[in-house]
Amino acid sequence: MLFLFSMLMGWTVYGQTKSVQGMLKDDKNRIVAGATVKLTSKLDSMTTGSNMAGIFIFDKVKADTFKITVSNLGFERFEQEFSIPKGESKHIIPSLTLQQNSQMLQEVVVDGVPTVVVKSDTLEYTMKDLKLRDGAVAEDALKKLQGVEVDKDGNVTAQGESVKRVRINGKDFFGGDVKTATQNLPANIIQKMQVIDDYGDMANVTGNKTGDSEKVLNIQIDPKYNTGHMTTLRAGVGTEDRYQATGMWMGMREGEQISVLGNLNNTNAPLFDFSTVGGGARRGQGGGGRRGGGMFGGSDGLTKIGSIGLNYRKDFNDKLTVYGSYSYSHSNNTTISQRFQENTLPNIMQTDSVQSNSNTVGASHRFEANVEWKPTAKDYIKISPQFGYDNSDVTTGTNSLTYRSNVFNNSQAQDIVANSTAPRFGISGLYNHKFNDKGRNVFVNMNFNNAKTTKDQNAILDRLLADPNNANAPLDSIYEKTILEANNKSWNGGASVNYTEPVSEKGKVEFTYDFNKNKYDNSNKQQGFDRDGNLIAEDPKLNFDYNYDYSFTTHKIGANYLYSGDKITYSIGAAAQPSQLRGDAISSGLVVPIHRNNMNWMPIARFEYKFSRQSNISVNYSGTPNEPSVTQILPFDMSTNRTSIVIGNANLNPEFSHQLNVRFRKNDFQKGNNFFAFVNAGLTNNKIVSLSKSYFDDLMDYQTGQTNSTLVSETRYLNETSDKPFNVNSFYHYGKSLKEKTYNIMLMGGISYSKTMGYISTEKDDNIGQKNVARNIVLNQGLMFRYNPSENLEINPGVRYQFNHTENSLTNRNTNVSSWTPTLIGSVNITKTTIFGADLSKQFNNGYGAGINANPFVINTYLEQKFLSQQRGTVRLQAFDLLNQQTNVSRTFSESMITDSRTNRLGRYFMILFTYKFQKFAMGNPEGENRFPGGMRPPRM
Secondary structure (H helix, E strand, O other): HHHHHHHHOOOOOOOOOEEEEEEEOOOOOEOOOOOOEEEEOOOOEEEEEOOOOOEEEEEEEOOOOOEEEEOOOOOEEEEEEEOOOOOEEEEEOOOEEEOOOOOOOOOOOOOOOOOEEEEOOOEEEOOOOOOOOOOOHHHHOOOOOOOOOEEOOOEEEEEOOEEEEEEEEOEEOHHHHHHHHHHHOOOEEEEEEEEEEEHHHHHHHOOOOOOOOOEEEEEEEHHEEEOOEEEEEEEEEEEHHHHEEEEEEEEOOOOOEEEEEEEEEEEOOOOOOOOOOOOOOOOOOOOEEEEEEOOOOOOOOOEEEEEEEEEEEOOOOOEEEEEEEOOOOOOEEEEEEEEEEEEEEEEEEEEEEEHHHHEEEEEEEEEEEEEEEOOOOEEEEEEEEEEEEEEEEEEEEEEEEEEOEEEEEEEEEEEEEEEEEEEEEEEEEEEEOOOOOOEEEEEEEEEEEEEEEEEEEEEEEEEEEEEEEOOOOOOEEEEEEEEEEEEEEEEEEEEEEEEEEEOOOOOOEEEEEEEEEEEEEEEEEEEOOOOOEEEOOOOOOOEEEEEEEEEEEEEEEEEEEEOOOOOOEEEEEEEEEEEEEEEEEEEOOEEEEEEEEEEEEEEEEEEEEEEEEEEEEEEEEEEEOOOOHHHOOOOEEOOOOOOEEOOOOOOOOOEEEEEEEEEEEEEEEEOOEEEEEEEEEEEOOOOEEEEEEEEEEEEEEEEOEEEEEEEEEEEEEEEOOOOOEEEEEEEEEEEEEOOOOEEEEEEEEEEEEEEEHHHHHOOOOOOOOOOEEEEEEEEEEEEEEEEEEEEEEEEEEEEEEEEEEEOOOOOOOOEEEEEEEEEEEEEEEEEEOOEEEEEEOOOEEEEEOOOOOOOEEEEEEEEEEEEEEOOEEEEEEEEEEEOOOOOOEEEEOOEEEEEEEEEOOOEEEEEEEEEEEEEOOOOOOOHHHHHHOOOOOOOOO
16 A cells, blocks of 8 residues: 555655757658657656657656657667757757668558558557447457457467567556456557467567467557556446446556556456566476466356456656556356266267256465676666466355266266465576677576465265166166375476677577476375265275476477578478477375487478568468376276276376477458468377276175166277377458448358367276277358448447367267357437447357257436536446357267257346546647546446
């Protein structure tokens, strides 16, 4: 509280001295608008932007001598020192000339649609021409960008690929959390949005790209709004005891920004996604110390959430920047689901109908910081510490019915109560030194991540068995209770060195070395009990005490040649990567060694060709080794109960995955046309596959002492060496804009194909099984239309189709599911201050398993009234899921099972919401106070 108070008080302190004014032009004497201009001295650190006339202004300059730095996409960086003559209070700098960057594609200016800058790895949209309604947030702007989609849960995809992280002015915002930024940042203070194929910090610093890219969204704030603050407060109550209370405060001044967010609701609207991990200085190499899947997020079930977070950034001068965030969230989720599982078995049809009710109560803390320092013009240092803590209590009740060849086999009830805690910390850092301007460079980075998970679990299984020879016989019983304690420690560490040497004007050679190590130190102890709570000491399947300690180490040495021309850019070379798997698994004095050495050779290949300033194609290859998981490699039975057994394989070798990515882009933004397409292909050597067995075994009910024959499922693991699993997926998007974006047509779709394999058996002692090859084809197609003549009216009809085909070689059985989803989304201003909106979506599903199929028709609508001075207040009456049909239907497949699932989601409720917003900027408010967006959006329609 003292820290926040001091920060807020400091926001009101400003000096009063001189003013500086200048103008920007390019080398053809054309005005340069929208450039970022920075003034720095021993006493000043200010940032602004050039206006539509190319003019920039700095007020309250303290020093007489200062440096002006100008940066803008498509131009070389400009730096020059200036002095204010003695006695002047207003100094006008002669026009500054920016030189176009020869490595960048030229800027494309489009009348009537957003200005677009096309670069090989970046697509930049200017926001000035978007037709946005008062109260819009960044997410609303994203929905209007060609090639970008936002689904009902707020997930963002660009050119068919998921956006993994978000940045504000080039720096991670709340650790890169996408929804936190897109659903809370006001749209009308945004100058540009950039969709970037990001290859990590080394590529950003040196330009040398390695590995696969990930989609990153960078949001640039209009520099004229870099001094001021904004506030949004929202409260709502509704039927079914629904409630929402949210708040946001964001303050900005020259070189400094702070954001505080808070959220409390039971409408499935999480503020943070804790599965997002900030980029740090070295992209995570997998293994120990990295956080697992998100504890929050998603829309399945009913969730109560409370969250708070703080994001801070400070540019101390042009050499030192510090930024980071802290987030906390507490969640209580209840999910009810139904599953229909069809097992792949030779000559037998086995199905399971499963119903489960799960409650998860959890809390997560996340702290991330970054320090960037440029001690000299040729040196750059970045340090990124990270800390986190997760705690969860999970209670799950499951009831299932199993049939074999359409004959009832057993019913089972299983209850599990588990608690886990997971503290973690990590640090990464990099150093780059630029020897000269010709390309001689050395880059070094490192990382270390550590995590520890402690888990306590109580599980009860009660299975009733049918007599296959006598349907009228009473059901026999298998009962067991287990108490499990697990302590899992892991860490990951590594370092890499990259050296480049120029050999010609456009070519250079690159030498790389990369070291990475994942270390695991785990222990598991379990005890079994009967119905009366007596310890069953004699059964080793229920009682065990295991320890396992192993590591996976890789070294990668490579060399390649890089060429960067006006049209063609390519990199070609080779790398060697030896890997080592070392460790031991220990149980009751039995020691099983885990020792394995492997060598992988891989090409280094990357190619890009620029057909024109708006069209290019890129091809990239990458290779990655993957070590076996703890479950896959531990050679002991570590099952919670005797009817579902998992046994690892200490003789497993690591996998090696090959990935090939091809991207093509052709745009004609002057005519409102754009086309994106990509194809990704992957192939795996030494793929770790499962041996799935389903057989009858004699198990004793320790309460009655009776032995019963019951169905047991068992999973083992092995390397597939005779065949290579692979997958191919593709996506395309074609967009057409007409009449200054009044009409927009979007056609998108794709196809994916995967070939996986596994081994199946119905014999207890069979450790080879029969090979099953599973093939899956998924076809997606969508057609969308937008009519948007002004910000007062928008209508978006569309339809999507999906077809999912699965076939298994062992059973010669093919299955198909399909869905049609027509949608209609729109809003209209009834009066200048009254808005009506609706969102309709109907699903037609076909082919899902028994009891799973559903065809929900979801209708959401709202009526909104603005009032108070400058329309700072808003009252909204919102209806969610009017027909109370919201549900989620999906299909997943593996080489041994096809699973159809149906999960509950938030159902019908009505809510009234009040929103109050206020903003003040030193250089004026965006189009008046009424243009300030809603900050935190209301619950998604």
